[in-house]
Amino acid sequence: MNDAPSITRRGVLAGAAGIATGSLAGCSERLWSRAENSGPEQVELTIKTLPTEDDEIAAMIMSQFRENLRRAGIAVSHEPVNEADLYRSVLLEGNYDVFIARHPGLDEYDALRGLLHSQFANERGWQNPFHFTDVTVDDHLERQRTTRGTERREVLGDLFEYLGETPPYTTVGFPNRIGGVHDAIDASVPPRRPLDYVDLLSREPDDDSREGPLTVGIYGSGLGERLNPIVVDRNRVPGLLGLLYDPLARRRETRLTNAADGYVPWVADAITWTESDSLEATVTLRDGLTWHDETAFDADDVAFTYRFLQDTSMGEVEGGVPAPRYRDRQTLVETVEAVDDGTVRFAFSDTTRSAAARVFAVPILPQHVWEPRSAIVAEHQPEALVTDNVEAMGSGLFQLHAVTDEGIELEPFADHVLRDETTDRPDVLEGFSQFDGLTYQIEPNPGSMIESLRNGDIDITGSPVPPSELEGIRSGEETSVLTGRTNAFYMIGFNSSQHPDLGNPNFRRILARLIDREHAVREFFGGHGEPATEFSSLLGVRNEEWTFDDRAAASIFPGSDGKIDADRVHALFEDVGYRYEDGSLLG
The missing domain is CATH 3.40.190.10 (Periplasmic binding protein-like II)
Structure with a gap:
């Protein structure tokens, strides 16, 4: 993990140095004295989940995980919150230490880019809610987007193994529906x-x-x-x-696919791909499309939708206000234009067909309804992002x-x-x-x-x-x-930026081991599911999709039947520089 300050932060620190030198000259002895007398404190964490009545499985995972953290000497509190508040605090505000939730599942391997790329570390939604930054991970995520076949699998395999050492989140298991x-x-x-x-x-x-x-x-x-x-x-x-x-195309299967034909044209009559210097697609719409209010549905609505998702303020806010949903897919599209009433042309960034096809599953919006919603209202947000849209009108x-x-x-x-x-x-x-x-x-x-x-x-x-x-x-x-079966999985997410210990990859790697995945699937899923035991499945890609020479260390539980061996876990933390006092883990 790249823990070095960013260039901007370096500049701020350098600029502040001269001011700080003078202002601290008279109180340096007091500061040193305070530092010498303030010893390390017990590591504390708060876990957020939905309440039991809303997600029984998440609540049971939390209970086992919390007890194991306590046995490991960590002070843990639990904060059950309703779904709207969980989304707000985790996905919009980044106000959490650890969360446990059911992720809807990945639709294509490129979805990992949205979850993990540092480009999205300060954005909202399921775009990197862990605020995780690592240049090696970024490089792999960029390369998998532009490679094909065996080479792409090798890049992804390397990525999975690397993240086994520095997990920003960990998967418990894949529940059957x-x-x-x-x-x-x-x-x-x-x-x-x-x-x-x-x-x-x-x-x-x-x-x-x-x-x-x-x-x-x-x-x-x-x-x-x-x-x-x-x-x-x-x-x-x-x-x-x-x-x-309606979208232009619907995803045909629930399993992850590595081909553009995993989608069935819907309001699109045909999608024609062209590859020369860059990847393009021409979408021909079906004849006779209309919105529910009987207004004609045409190519202008399609082009508008993709521009609107990129900036819901339609240029009113400097830098734009992208829609938090589908954000990672938006970055695949370079341009989109209506050629005529029934034809739309897409130009993509350097990527593969299978990754690019994800953009066609975005819901198309009626321009005459959503364009007025670009007006800036509460908290400097466009109306489009605050409206409940209670009279939902689509096609x-x-x-x-x-x-x-x-x-x-x-x-x-x-x-x-x-x-x-x-x-x-x-x-x-x-x-x-x-x-x-x-x-x-x-x-x-x-x-x-x-x-x-x-x-x-x-x-x-x-x-x-x-x-x-x-x-x-x-x-x-x-x-x-x-x-x-679905691609959904239960994850434990770590906030890499808000908590000093969670910013330590060694700490996160040990934390990821403190849930007994086989026990959770057997007892909490009622046997209806699959535990995450491989490097790939720890990131939300089912085990049978990939094979590795060794089992991921992060999935090996240091205990049995859901309960950790405290001595083993204490040794794990001590091996990476932590120490204990009266059974408490000190940070």
Whole structure:
């Protein structure tokens, strides 16, 4: 890790030196005396997570991790915060020591660049929320973006192994998505992504005379709020915004892909790639596209969206105000221009097709709605970043009908070009749709959601089901458990800039070992998942994607059954320069 001051900081320090010399001359003895008498203090950390009722698994990971830190001699406090506050303090304000949360998962290896590159160390959102800076990591992240095939895998493999020695965060494990379904509904996996819903809605229920919407159970508070698709703390209902807002292309699979064909064209009719001196793509839009308010959807809306994400102030703020969501993808685009009403041309920075294809999964915004939102309002932010967008209006297969405390009702957007069966549409839409709309029924907690499923009030669960609630589904007369893999993972994140010990890579490396991953998956995930045990999986890339000669040391737990061997851990800290006094780790 590069701990040297930046050039700017060096300049500030040099400039201040002369002033400091004079001002300290008369009190140097007092300062030396204070330094001699102030001994090291016990290392203290605060861990932030969602409360148990919002994320049971994160709370259990926190409990084990906290107890192990205490056994290691660290003073630890826990601060449970609701999801909006967690996003705000961690992803927007950087106000935390350690956080434990479920990351939605990486969609392409290049997503690591957004998580870790020092370019994003002072930005907001999932762009480097650890404030981590390392020139070696930056170099690897740049190289993987421009190399292909075996060479790219080698660069990424080297990156994974290097970060095993200086982890800015560590992955505990990859939970399977667990849900429940009424037996009359034909479902293969719990719905999470828009394409999961498309597949589900394309399957005919057992009772072919059924009328009305598909009813999906979700739980939590404030779920009908924050329908803004470009902010970090956006709506928490899985798949909802993706059903209201269309992208140019949708990601086809949940696993990480290393090819541009991992995406299926959506409002794009075709995407043509050109590689000469640089990478370009020409996107041809489908004919007959419209917004939910019946305004024509054209290439100007597409070009506007990408410019707007780069600067939501539209030039009103010096330096721009980029949208915190999709920020790392924005850096792939050099220029975007509307050639005519139905054609858009993209020019990319030096990158590969598979990385560049990520930009096509961004939700397209109606220019006539969002351009006025570039006006600067509260706290010098554009309206676009503070609005809840409660009357969300996009171009998706569904449009917003009603939002209440009891539920969210979506009705079919009849004029959507992909609802026309005579259109040459993606294979995934074959049979779409067997239901008249879609309704999310809001419950206060997982238990009440399962009860509604057993009573036949909902068809399927949309929020993740905690392992502790599985028996309620299994014991139902007409309900079954659904499971499916995702790229999501539980991470422990470290703030490298706010806490002096967390700025020490040796300290972080030992901290990363103080969670028993196999035990967590077995006990907290209920066995429905996979522990992170390799260099790659410790960064959120599943184990089977990569092979290494040795197991990552950071994944080797110094203890058993979730409990550390205190003597072993004390020795680990002492080996890197820490010392103990009466069992307390001194920093």
